[in-house]
Amino acid sequence: MFLPVLLWLVVFHYIPLAISIPLVFKEYDQGEGLFNSPWSGWDNFKWLFTGGGAGSSAFLNALRNTCVLGLLNLTIGYIVPVIFALIVSQVRFKKYRRTCQMISYLPNFVAAVVIVQIMQNLLAQNGALTTFMSNVFGMKKQDWVNVNQPGFWFWYIAFGTWQAFGYGSITYISAISNIDGTLYEAASIDGANRWQMMWRITIPCIMPMVIMLWMLQIGLVFKVGMDKTYLLYNASSNAEYCDTLFSYTMRMTMGGDLGLATASSLFQSIVGMALMVIANWLSRKAAGVSMF
Amino acid sequence: MDKQIKKSAVSESEMSENAKSKLITSTKGLKTGGMVKAKSVGAMIADVVFIVLLLVAAIICIIPMWHVLMSSLSQGDDIYYYNGIALWAQGGITFESYGELFDYEDGLIWIGYGNTLIYVAGSLLVGLVLNVLAGYCLSRTSKLSRVMSLLCVIPVVFSAGQAPLYYVVNALGLTKTYFSVIFTECTMGMYMIIGAMAFRSVPAETVESARLDGAGHLTVMFRIMLPQCFSLFMVTVLFTFVSSWNSFIGAQLYNNGADEIYPVQLILQSIKEYSDHVTSAVNPRWERYPMQFAGIVVATLPIMIMLPFFQKQIESGVLGGAVKG
Structure with missing residues (x-):
């Protein structure tokens, strides 16, 4: 009965995995076919890191952006859901709380295409957010999604956080609601106020979980939804700050350069897995919880 | 005390x-x-503060979508020259942009819509069958189940990316067909493991007594176990539904150039390009500018309306995933 599943796994996961080896180590030529293409050793990887004599390597640039965006996501994008969960847990009216929670999940389910279009609209030169930010904080009035400036990173992360914070808070809200109620009762009999209860009970109780999930998240730095960067990418205006490993791979695949695309993906998978193993080890050491 | x-x-x-x-x-x-009174006033202020904070967060979540909805109902030139968040339709409510959208390229949006429905239905069907079969096999304690679950988990952790998959899909002759997207995006290892968890939740006695009565694997699976644990499969159904509705990568990659089977998300891209272009003409046809917003509304509204009914499933899906790592 496992046969259909096995067939699906083999055809769409294990055969691609096997084929990646000739793809990476051959000079793939669509006309000749994969089997007749000549072996080329590590040329594809060399090309990735040197840019093939073009001076700068687009891959290294994409790698830098992936790391920066991943790290920003691990800090800003990680704290906001925890703060939101703390706010939610302090509100007592259940219906109101549930409704607000549901609204906060919505952006997470909006398509990447739509999110990107909203970004392009709000951050255009005379877009609503650009105007607001320039009036309030004196930020420059320019098309923020089409700039070669670190500001692009800021807006990408801001929108990414906006999209994911409600959804990301689900785990913490459930953890908070699972805290033993007698702790709060005892504390309130002892005269602790809400701030004290939050700082001394709620936060210490969810901290191990926050730390554990954070460390597990390290392993996923390279995998975080970067499909938006593929849509935002514009060779002439924001390539230097927008290109990520995902968009790079996608562009190479679309352009027919399967060798480079596979090399980039394999690099991503191998480093990602190494990070995951390290993060798992860290999490086991620090919090006593691990994935495998 | x-x-x-x-x-x-x-x-x-x-x-x-x-x-x-x-x-x-x-x-x-x-x-x-003397502290009791002060505390209650302070508590009330704190309550109000948290209620307001939550309200602000909810508004931040919803307002960009509201802006899009109101922009789609606005007059083209008014909304183009308006540079704030549109809290209400600029220049009075009009449905002109929707008319333009439905007329665009002989109703291209509806073709995209139909294609998306085919992709979604196909992914749901194939995905559900695979999840149920895999879940049943993984949930049974046999020598092979460890190997099978390993086979399901490896692709989650390690993959060779889009390019070799594209090569395989191309070699199978699936490019420019609905099947390319359906087969590659219908499920993933994570959902199979959720499926196994669902089957494990069925009490073993029920299965055993059915077995004693002479029921085979298929009968046990579909007639006895599945009805009992289908609510848990709803999570995978819901997530597959949303992800295949929103997906564009697969269609862009495998079906590139085959416009007639583009999903609605890719149509939105071309509508956006077209309607941005309108504004640079000498005599712009302004009613075509809000078309892009109308497109977003048409493509997103069904999901936004549907989701609130599935709050429990969303939450249990996240928590189930978190428990399993």
Whole structure:
């Protein structure tokens, strides 16, 4: 009965995995076919890191952006859901709380295409957010999604956080609601106020979980939804700050350069897995919880 | 009595020494009196503050979508020259942009819509069958189940990316067909493991008694177990539905150039390009500018309306995933 599943796994996961080896180590030529293409050793990887004599390597640039965006996501994008969960847990009216929670999940389910279009609209030169930010904080009035400036990173992360914070808070809200109620009762009999209860009970109780999930998240730095960067990418205006490993791979695949695309993906998978193993080890050491 | 409670509170929690002393001092404060009244006023203020904070967060979540909805109902030139968040339709409510959208390239949006429905239905069907079969096999305790679950988990952790998959799909002759997207995006290892968890939740006695009555694997699976645990499969159905509705990568990659089977998300891209272009003409046809917003509304509204009914499933899906890592 496992046969259909096995067939699906083999055809769409294990055969691609096997084929990646000739793809990476051959000079793939669509006309000749994969089997007749000549072996080329590590040329594809060399090309990735040197840019093939073009001076700068687009891959290294994409790698830098992936790391920066991943790290920003691990800090800003990680704290906001925890703060939101703390706010939610302090509100007592259940219906109101549930409704607000549901609204906060919505952006997470909006398509990447739509999110990107909203970004392009709000951050255009005379877009609503650009105007607001320039009036309030004196930020420059320019098309923020089409700039070669670190500001692009800021807006990408801001929108990414906006999209994911409600959804990301689900785990913490459930953890908070699972805290033993007698702790709060005892504390309130002892005269602790809400701030004290939050700082001394709620936060210490969810901290191990926050730390554990954070460390597990390290392993996923390279995998975080970067499909938006593929849509935002514009060779002439924001390539230097927008290109990520995902968009790079996608562009190479679309352009027919399967060798480079596979090399980039394999690099991503191998480093990602190494990070995951390290993060798992860290999490086991620090919090006593691990994935495998 | 007071002491006892204090003791239990401290022993049960992981409070630091510092916290204990804080608690003791606050107890002293209570004894001196005069604190009860102040506390209740403070608590009320705190309540209001948290309610307002939550409201602000909810508004931040919803307002970009509201802006899009209102822009789609606005007059083209008014919304183009308006540079704030559109809290209400600029220049009065009009449905002109929707008319333009439905007329665009002989109703291209509806073709995209139909294609998306085919992709979604196909992914749901194939995905559900695979998840149920895999879940059943993984849930049974046999020598092979460990190997099988390993086979399901490896692709989650390690993949060779889009390019070799594209090569395989191309070699199978699936490019420019609906099947390319359906087969590659219908499920993933994570959902199979959720499926296994669902089957494990069915009590073993039920299965055993059915077995004794002479029921085979298929009967047990579909007639006895599945009806009992289908609510858990709803999570995978819901997530597959949303992800295949929103997906564009697969169609862009495998079906590139085959416009007639583009999903609605890719159509939105071309509508956006077209309607942005309108504004640079000498005599712009302004009613075509809000088309892009109308497109977003048409493509997103069904999901936004549907989701609130599935709040429980969304939450249990996240928590199930978190438990399993």
